[in-house]
Amino acid sequence: MLAGSSIGQRLVLTSFGESHGKSIGAVLDGCPAGLEIDEKDIQKMLDLRKPGQSLISTQRKEGDIVQIISGVFRGYTTGAPITMVIQNADQKSLDYENLKTKLRPGHSDYPAMIKYNHFNDYRGGGRFSGRLTATHVMGGAIARKLLKVTLGVQTNSFTTQIGKIKMENKFNDKMINSIYKNEVRCPEENTAKKMKEAILDARKKRDSLGGIIESVSTNLPVGIGDPIFGSLESDLSKALFSIPSVKGIEFGSGFEGSKLYGSENNDEYTIKKGKIITKTNNSGGILGGISNGMPITIRIAFKPASSIAQTQNTVDMKTKKDTTLEVKGRHDPCVVPRAPPVVDALVSLTLADHAILAGAIKSTL
Amino acid sequence: MLAGSSIGQRLVLTSFGESHGKSIGAVLDGCPAGLEIDEKDIQKMLDLRKPGQSLISTQRKEGDIVQIISGVFRGYTTGAPITMVIQNADQKSLDYENLKTKLRPGHSDYPAMIKYNHFNDYRGGGRFSGRLTATHVMGGAIARKLLKVTLGVQTNSFTTQIGKIKMENKFNDKMINSIYKNEVRCPEENTAKKMKEAILDARKKRDSLGGIIESVSTNLPVGIGDPIFGSLESDLSKALFSIPSVKGIEFGSGFEGSKLYGSENNDEYTIKKGKIITKTNNSGGILGGISNGMPITIRIAFKPASSIAQTQNTVDMKTKKDTTLEVKGRHDPCVVPRAPPVVDALVSLTLADHAILAGAIKSTL
Amino acid sequence: MLAGSSIGQRLVLTSFGESHGKSIGAVLDGCPAGLEIDEKDIQKMLDLRKPGQSLISTQRKEGDIVQIISGVFRGYTTGAPITMVIQNADQKSLDYENLKTKLRPGHSDYPAMIKYNHFNDYRGGGRFSGRLTATHVMGGAIARKLLKVTLGVQTNSFTTQIGKIKMENKFNDKMINSIYKNEVRCPEENTAKKMKEAILDARKKRDSLGGIIESVSTNLPVGIGDPIFGSLESDLSKALFSIPSVKGIEFGSGFEGSKLYGSENNDEYTIKKGKIITKTNNSGGILGGISNGMPITIRIAFKPASSIAQTQNTVDMKTKKDTTLEVKGRHDPCVVPRAPPVVDALVSLTLADHAILAGAIKSTL
Amino acid sequence: MLAGSSIGQRLVLTSFGESHGKSIGAVLDGCPAGLEIDEKDIQKMLDLRKPGQSLISTQRKEGDIVQIISGVFRGYTTGAPITMVIQNADQKSLDYENLKTKLRPGHSDYPAMIKYNHFNDYRGGGRFSGRLTATHVMGGAIARKLLKVTLGVQTNSFTTQIGKIKMENKFNDKMINSIYKNEVRCPEENTAKKMKEAILDARKKRDSLGGIIESVSTNLPVGIGDPIFGSLESDLSKALFSIPSVKGIEFGSGFEGSKLYGSENNDEYTIKKGKIITKTNNSGGILGGISNGMPITIRIAFKPASSIAQTQNTVDMKTKKDTTLEVKGRHDPCVVPRAPPVVDALVSLTLADHAILAGAIKSTL
Secondary structure: OOOOOEEOOOOEEEEEEOOOOOEEEEEEEOOOEOOEOOHHHHHHHHHHHOOOOOOOOOOOOOOOOEEEEEOEEOOEEOOOOEEEEEEOOOOOOHHHHOOOOEOOOOOOHHHHHHHOOOOOOOHHHHHHOHHHHHHHHHHHHHHHHHHHHHHOOEEEEEEEEEOOEEOOOOOOHHHHHHHHHOOOOOOOHHHHHHHHHHHHHHHHOOOOEOEEEEEEEEOOOOOOOOOHHHOHHHHHHHHHOOOOOEEEEEEOOHHHHOOOEHHHHOOOEEEEOOEEEEOOOOOOOEEOOEEOOOOEEEEEEEOOOOOOOOEEEEEEOOOOEEEEEEOOOOOOOOOHHHOHHHHHHHHHHHHHHHHHHOOOOOOEO | OOOOOEEOOOOEEEEEEOOOOOEEEEEEEOOOEOOEOOHHHHHHHHHHHOOOOOOOOOOOOOOOOEEEEEOEEOOEEOOOOEEEEEEOOOOOOHHHHOOOOEOOOOOOHHHHHHHOOOOOOOHHHHHHOHHHHHHHHHHHHHHHHHHHHHHOOEEEEEEEEEOOEEOOOOOOHHHHHHHHHOOOOOOOHHHHHHHHHHHHHHHHOOOOEOEEEEEEEEOOOOOOOOOHHHOHHHHHHHHHOOOOOEEEEEEOOHHHHOOOEHHHHOOOEEEEOOEEEEOOOOOOOEEOOEEOOOOEEEEEEEOOOOOOOOEEEEEEOOOOEEEEEEOOOOOOOOOHHHOHHHHHHHHHHHHHHHHHHOOOOOOEO | OOOOOEEOOOOEEEEEEOOOOOEEEEEEEOOOEOOEOOHHHHHHHHHHHOOOOOOOOOOOOOOOOEEEEEOEEOOEEOOOOEEEEEEOOOOOHHHHHHHOOEOOOOOOHHHHHHHOOOOOOOHHHHHHOHHHHHHHHHHHHHHHHHHHHHHOOEEEEEEEEEOOEEOOOOOOHHHHHHHHHOOOOOOOHHHHHHHHHHHHHHHHOOOOEOEEEEEEEEOOOOOOOOOHHHOHHHHHHHHHOOOOOEEEEEEOOHHHHOOOEHHHHOOOEEEEOOEEEEOOOOOOOEEOOEEOOOOEEEEEEEOOOOOOOOEEEEEEOOOOEEEEEEOOOOOOOOOHHHOHHHHHHHHHHHHHHHHHHOOOOOOEO | OOOOOEEOOOOEEEEEEOOOOOEEEEEEEOOOEOOEOOHHHHHHHHHHHOOOOOOOOOOOOOOOOEEEEEOEEOOEEOOOOEEEEEEOOOOOOHHHHOOOOEOOOOOOHHHHHHHOOOOOOOHHHHHHOHHHHHHHHHHHHHHHHHHHHHHOOEEEEEEEEEOOEEOOOOOOHHHHHHHHHOOOOOOOHHHHHHHHHHHHHHHHOOOOEOEEEEEEEEOOOOOOOOOHHHOHHHHHHHHHOOOOOEEEEEEOOHHHHOOOEHHHHOOOEEEEOOEEEEOOOOOOOEEOOEEOOOOEEEEEEEOOOOOOOOEEEEEEOOOOEEEEEEOOOOOOOOOHHHOHHHHHHHHHHHHHHHHHHOOOOOOEO
16 A cells, blocks of 8 residues: 555555556456446447547557456446556657656656666556556445445546636536537536647647646535545545546635635535535535535646646756757647546545545445 | 554554543553643643633633653653543533534534444533544644754644634744734734634624634654555545544645646745755745655634524434524533644644654653 | 553553553443443452452552543533543552563563563563552443443353363352452352462462453353454454463363354254343354354363562563572462453453443443 | 455455456566566466376366466566466366356355355356465466565475375475476375375275465565454465465474474574574464574465366255256366465465565565
């Protein structure tokens, strides 16, 4: 758990592989026995993350065909660890050979070289590549189905901002079906168009853009999460900050809420159809680290992709001198549109883990 | 570790106690043997967090005298777990008796009652009280000294925003000595005055304010942290979201960075005095989850304190009907000025833990 | 968890303190809310472990009065960590000053000095003292009650061998009430007498004896435990080997079973009163790491106490030369009679933890 | 970590797969970067465990060709998780179809069916099969090499007893090369012959035998291990009890030592060639949970294999009635001869993990 490739307490995801290695994969341990699952459930979610779908993302084609090699028997989970593997295919490793000593700004090259004394696999970012988020999606697809089947939890994530272009309205349930209707994964059609233009414009400038993903999970029962270090906020943020490019996370009213008065930010309780709810949801569904029955709402800030086609100033590790660098290869001008399934995956893994710990999901279905 | 009262991997803090129980305390396991430490080191940091210091915080007086009851022998850590205890004193538990069924907006009362089926100690927030952050400070004071003595790491946190009032300049090293010169812990004297007025004004309105803390850690060596789920961002955020009221965290350029172009946000490398540095620090000192030698910079958003003296709408758990509530007792109109030592503590614990794991701090000094 | 002072996964015991420090104690995190508990429940079990009860154990008098300082409210557990503390009293630390450099055979002195570079608290064995098993008993008393109240599990441990003197008959349920009728905790009266004589004889010879404890837990439901690394055998042995002096552990037929044929050692199934049982219990109630509904039976070998009053050959760390050593102070000629409550405690902690993980004990009662 | 498929703290092995599934494999996370390793290192150790090598083990042929699919780059470990996979081949799953409801004595069938509500993969024991120990060997081969290259640690395990036939002499270093000269892995040639005859005789009787493996590790530095719950004995036993069939473990003089006087069992210190050693090694190289520089000696008791060809009495889960059972298929009359590499693997994994934690092995070589 310690060495960084695993996450979770009772539902544990272990990720393995490198960008240009033989394969990448995930082991999901602790999934309750008796969940109906097959490769299609996972493939469907992987396909939503896949690059090469349009002009706005990298032209690298990742086949990304998942194969389950353990833990599922006759269509149901067995209680044993579920292992899923994708063979890596379209690797152009030679693109990276000339980057062995010139440090790419914004990338992990420099700290990785120092930490691993140059033994790390640097090709395509190696272990640090965004490609590894496919392993999160593999495990997350199962967790998401588990939450849906057992508790009716619905997790949906979408693009709410690209560069400076923001959604105009607040997200509501009716927008769910519109998320994947466009390439940027923004449920507002007009905003999506503007976002796409902004990305294409950035690509033209040989530059990149960042943005913000919003995630909403409904139907989580009251009482999930532990106080203090086991808070939902602690564990959700730990999971989400594992995504390369993520540099900020907020729950509910978040940074904006810090500017309000308590009387404005507090969510008053009321009774609706016999159920205790809050009139507003500035808490993002979490109080004291524990779910209060309202939707879990999270906003996740992605920095603009570090790989850009422009010439940049940098340092040559070998000569220890200033130099310039032009990174060739195929780059995503914006990774945000590919991120919603990754966010869904990590949110689902965390919520399912805590639901198991709280006894809300049984250890065998 | 799982049940939420412990954090860390090799340097493990376990927190115990409730707001109105007999005592609160912390066990710090895994601290290297041979660190010179005494109660004054801890008391000094605790005193900076203590309430009752001025009009801008709660009038509850917490003696908060720490006693080390294990793990230190003849002035040095022994390698055994270090246990620190504070006796609780000034408890007015009766203030809370009438709140047993009326839910306080913004507090953990409701999810806690459901989760623990009313067995939780509700007095003063019980286990969920901000008072428990004193246990973080106990452990963090040791971690902070450990980092300083072994690696020269300096961690400083300060108030950068209260409500809508922000610092005007970027923080720099020269400001360090000004942080604790005022009650709001803001190194800009003029801004501090305005912040104080805003807090006093909120108190007058029987309301509360939130704000933002910034944390800067210098001198952390390159290569600390693990990729993916063991990233510094993952573990720092997990620790910091354990603070009640924290609803947002960002590293480096964070949410603002998500609006920039890659060419603007990327930190270019250069050589300065023979050392590789970056010209800017939009990454907050962390690339791929690993330290790159630049200052670790974090911004933490605190919601306005949930306890306000105004009448609020809420629900009575017993009658399941709408009602109103007036929370009596002594409240902090703003907890942010008390938070810098808590942030210092959790940042130090996390960085020290990772420095030990990376071998940068030896297991015996 | 890593640094060695904590055990358990969802029910986590953290032990702190040293033999001659200010106090020793335990934090039990993850105990379900709603368990009726008070200090008497714990004190009762602690008293059974207490030395100074007769000629056959050390004359050191340990008051060992436990105080609960967190986690219990109005007589019930709250779900928050339960902290229990004993003030150390009767310390004669001067006895140990002359042992700072002369290594006591059989003790941890040598590896501890090297590991901690002489910073460890060496007085009375410090962190390595058998006295710390009182912290296991504190947590274990709660776990034992939890198992009894929720599942009807009964855990009993007793002395089955002292030196070469063994019990003549197999343990059965009727013997339970006889365990604590004598000082050696052996349910066979005649054997107990012989054991006592052997211990008194060893004391006269300024020597010590070891022995074997047997532990039997009934009523654990089928299906508790995880396969492979989470097996009951793995986790029970991990817990039990934390007791100083324990050098061997076997389940069911154990070492003797390794001499049998499969046809002799296999436990055949049958139906008794509509329930599936096995005719014999050579498996010790555990198959594939998981409980099969039969009693969990464990045998634990204790080496003879290392502290003996005879002159022994050893080495002086300072001079790096051979020397002799006479260890003064008050020694247990045999620690085995004090161990049954410690074994009960660790078995209970492990079984309760796994019962919680398997959902057999709910997270709130 | 919790769900039972992972072990270790900083060097973490995750095992996956089932006896008759598509494949089995292991992920080793936390291995220091810079260790030269290739598939041959692992294959060599796997081959020593392989069945089908002679008349004394099962005739099932397991190709067991290992493939490294991540974590190694240009012949060296990278610091990323190392994933190793074996494709399962020779499966005769139909043999097991008739066992779906008839419980095999000594096997995990019954608790597994109850625990997983019949969703577990029962074919060939599924997740509980001894075949999974091949995944331990995969990870252990790397750990063993790591210990050898960095610290010169040598771990060797051998058969010391089969049924009632024991080795006549104590093991010494000169015997190391004789271990694998015969099929039973016993370094005494004459004893090995008798053991083989006993196994062949048991096979003729359609029965099975158990035995004892001894493990000796030399050159481990002083000071490895943590006190109390992190003791070497705790962690070694946790690892070793994960092997199916293991029912007893002892260190040093173990159960025999419990019959001795302290004056007999204590290991006196002396100086030899300027180094502190003990004259005897009844402690098995571990004092207070920490290595003392002497060889780590462990004895591990294996029950006779549960699968025997004789007709046995049992219960039919469906009818809930007594019945008889004849287990067809290919059985090992004795699994002990295949176990030494498995013991080597688990001992190496545990010692390497603790050596990393203690800083004796660096996180990058």
